[in-house]
Amino acid sequence: xxxSTQSPTRVAEEPGGAIRRNRRLPRYAPLGLYVAGIAxxxxxxALTGFSIALTAVYGAVLGTLAVYTxxxxxxxxxxxxxxxxxxxxxxxxxxxxxxxxxxVYTVLDKGLARFDAQFxxxxxxxxxxxxxxxxxAVLGTVVITxxxxxxxxxxxxxxxxxxxxxxxxxxxxxxxxxxDVMTGIPSIVAGLFAFALFTLLFGNDVRLGLMGSAALxxxxxxxxxxxxxxxxxxxxxELREAxxxxxxxxxxxxxxxxxxxxxxxxxxxxxxxxxxVIGETAxxxxxxxxxxxxxxxxxxxxxxxxxxxxxxxxxxxxxxxxAFLDRAWTAALVLIILVMVLNVVARLISRFxxxxxxx
Amino acid sequence: xxxxxxxxxxxxxxxxxxxxEGVNVSIEPRSITALIGPSGCxxxxxxxxxxxxxxxxxxxxVEGKVVMDGQDLYGADTDPVDVRRHIGMVFQRPNxxxxxxIYDNVxxxxxxxxxxxxxxxxxxxxxxxxxxxxxxxxxxxRLDRPGSGLSGGQQQRLCIARAIxxxxxxxxxxxxxxxxxxxxxxxxxxxxxxxxxxxxIVIVTHNMQQAARVSESTGFFNLNGVGQPxxxxxxxxxxxxxxxxxxxxxxxxxxxxFG
Numbered sequence: 382x383x384x385s386t387q388s389p390t391r392v393a394e395e396p397g398g399a400i401r402r403n404r405r406l407p408r409y410a411p412l413g414l415y416v417a418g419i420a421x422x423x424x425x426x427a428l429t430g431f432s433i434a435l436t437a438v439y440g441a442v443l444g445t446l447a448v449y450t451x452x453x454x455x456x457x458x459x460x461x462x463x464x465x466x467x468x469x470x471x472x473x474x475x476x477x478x479x480x481x482x483x484x485v486y487t488v489l490d491k492g493l494a495r496f497d498a499q500f501x502x503x504x505x506x507x508x509x510x511x512x513x514x515x516x517x518a519v520l521g522t523v524v525i526t527x528x529x530x531x532x533x534x535x536x537x538x539x540x541x542x543x544x545x546x547x548x549x550x551x552x553x554x555x556x557x558x559x560x561d562v563m564t565g566i567p568s569i570v571a572g573l574f575a576f577a578l579f580t581l582l583f584g585n586d587v588r589l590g591l592m593g594s595a596a597l598x599x600x601x602x603x604x605x606x607x608x609x610x611x612x613x614x615x616x617x618x619e620l621r622e623a624x625x626x627x628x629x630x631x632x633x634x635x636x637x638x639x640x641x642x643x644x645x646x647x648x649x650x651x652x653x654x655x656x657x658v659i660g661e662t663a664x665x666x667x668x669x670x671x672x673x674x675x676x677x678x679x680x681x682x683x684x685x686x687x688x689x690x691x692x693x694x695x696x697x698x699x700x701x702x703x704a705f706l707d708r709a710w711t712a713a714l715v716l717i718i719l720v721m722v723l724n725v726v727a728r729l730i731s732r733f734x735x736x737x738x739x740x
Numbered sequence: 741x742x743x744x745x746x747x748x749x750x751x752x753x754x755x756x757x758x759x760x761e762g763v764n765v766s767i768e769p770r771s772i773t774a775l776i777g778p779s780g781c782x783x784x785x786x787x788x789x790x791x792x793x794x795x796x797x798x799x800x801x802v803e804g805k806v807v808m809d810g811q812d813l814y815g816a817d818t819d820p821v822d823v824r825r826h827i828g829m830v831f832q833r834p835n836x837x838x839x840x841x842i843y844d845n846v847x848x849x850x851x852x853x854x855x856x857x858x859x860x861x862x863x864x865x866x867x868x869x870x871x872x873x874x875x876x877x878x879x880x881x882r883l884d885r886p887g888s889g890l891s892g893g894q895q896q897r898l899c900i901a902r903a904i905x906x907x908x909x910x911x912x913x914x915x916x917x918x919x920x921x922x923x924x925x926x927x928x929x930x931x932x933x934x935x936x937x938x939x940x941i942v943i944v945t946h947n948m949q950q951a952a953r954v955s956e957s958t959g960f961f962n963l964n965g966v967g968q969p970x971x972x973x974x975x976x977x978x979x980x981x982x983x984x985x986x987x988x989x990x991x992x993x994x995x996x997x998f999g
Contacts, residue, residue, distance in 0.1 A: 549798055617835070619831060619833060619835040620835060620837060620838075621796075622793065622796065622829075622831065622835075623831065623835045623836075623837070623899070623902075624837075624848075624852060625793060625796055625821075625824060626791065626793060626824055626828060626829035626831075626903070627824070627825075627828070627848060627849035627852065627853075627902065627903070627906055628821055628822065628823075628824040628825030628826075628849065628853065628906060629821070629849070629852040629853055630821050630853075633852055633853070633854070634852070637851075637852045638837060638839075638852070641839040642837070642838060642839050644839075736838035736839050736886070736888065
């Protein structure tokens with residue numbers, strides 16, 4: 382190694398000196414330091430009467446400090462900063478995971494009690510105590526969500542196509558603005574809108590599954606527009622130009638080139654939009670209400686849906702309170718499973734419909 | 741069938757910005773015409789205006805006349821989509837349709853236009869186009885594989901096959917070799933020389949040796965400065981341009997004294 386030539390980019394302790402050797406902490410030392418910090422936190426919290434929450438707070442702070450000072454002493458400043466940020470990010474991740482894990486655990490714990498065949502084959506018709514199920518609510522949720530998708534997907538997808546392929550100037554800006562506004566509409570407002578609309582059209586005391594779908598569509602359309610717009614923007618302009626250069630009209634270019642290229646992303650976006658509205662409670666509460674029997678006709682009368690079912694089981698238990706609570710938890714569990722299934726479907730869509738490279 | 745293109749007093753705009761000004765030129769059938777010039781001087785813009793691809797860009801427009809075999813391409817009753825069916829285009833970067841197989845890519849021009857074809861007929865079109873693009877022997881065993889799996893040079897020849905499968909009269913090529921290695925470039929240059937028996941070919945290139953090798957006529961575009969419109973400085977037989985150009989600017993550019 383030459384020391385006579387000096388390069389300005391050389392990172393060294395002193396100019397012209399040898400490149401500094403890295404002194405590193407042993408592999409599991411940072412983890413050990415962090416755990417030691419948590420242990421110290423536990424001791425600290427025990428001073429004021431032991432509590433897990435306090436231990437976690439003290440432990441996170443002390444553990445991070447321990448890792449930083451340890452690394453600072455052995456490895457130098459740059460590496461210590463790296464360790465510090467790693468510790469912070471990991472702590473933040475752990476904090477974010479706490480509610481998720483806790484929620485899944487609680488719902489599984491309490492929901493599995495009634496996660497049986499009866500739950501999926503019986504309705505609540507003439508059930509006041511034990512037994513009964515959410516057959517009617519599961520199917521109601523599926524029907525209402527399907528109708529919502531039938532309303533929202535064409536409107537949302539066509540709006541996205543307009544925005545990306547045709548829209549210019551003020552109209553495009555206005556539509557984008559109002560779609561953004563719609564994204565922020567509270568779900569209860571969407572429910573009241575549908576309620577008011579159908580009351581105006583069909584008179585007082587009207588209750589239809591379609592009302593719920595209309596309310597959910599108000600929430601779903603902007604999500605569909607946004608996700609489809611982003612996906613369509615990703616289709617390279619070169620493909621459109623290649624198609625135009627072959628003498629293909631614009632609408633055929635969109636139908637035969639742009640949409641097939643984007644189909645994986647569109648499918649994923651739409652599926653996630655469905656997952657977004659399937660758990661909505663408030664709009665369904667004021668539009669479709671709840672019934673104990675099975676009604677699968679969205680054009681006639683009240684329908685049961687899982688979120689509203691869970692809400693009523695919880696707030697208006699009958700003679701056997703525990704049975705009602707169990708059903709509420711199971712309904713929540715089924716809802717989570719439905720959303721999870723939709724997310725998996727979205728993944729599969731994006732995997733199987735993505736353009737193949739074929740190498 | 742190759743056709744002659746007459747361009748007169750063509751001004752090309754992006755919105756209010758005049759990009760290319762006052763082009764007058766006559767492009768000969770069954771020959772290769774090369775367009776050279778520094779970056780940003782409007783060669784590609786001019787090329788795209790020949791098959792009305794320019795107006796695809798929002799705000800872009802054209803003034804003046806482009807006449808092919810007596811028909812004004814910018815006439816009020818001329819359908820731009822139909823213009824593009826007669827004047828094909830190959831782009832700088834190979835852009836096969838990623839969702840389609842090699843076969844479907846070649847037949848795309850016919851199929852996307854909703855033309856009903858028997859299997860034997862479309863097989864025939866695909867084979868002729870791929871043979872025309874010198875690609876048949878390389879891909880005949882894997883026509884059902886995605887076009888994006890080919891190498892860059894093969895993809896570019898696939899795009900040429902796709903363009904000639906529609907049966908155009910004119911083929912526009914916008915720097916077709918700039919993304920390719922020398923061997924693929926040679927393959928495409930050979931291909932152009934073969935194709936000029938059947939098509940009118942216009943090529944934009946930054947490679948002056950390429951222009952000298954393949955073209956019969958060469959047009960030199962230049963601009964006076966940033967924000968100024970590009971102009972066609974000189975249009976002459978390639979031999980003359982490269983040995984004894986009329987304009988000082990052309991000579992400077994070709995001999996490397998430019999800028």
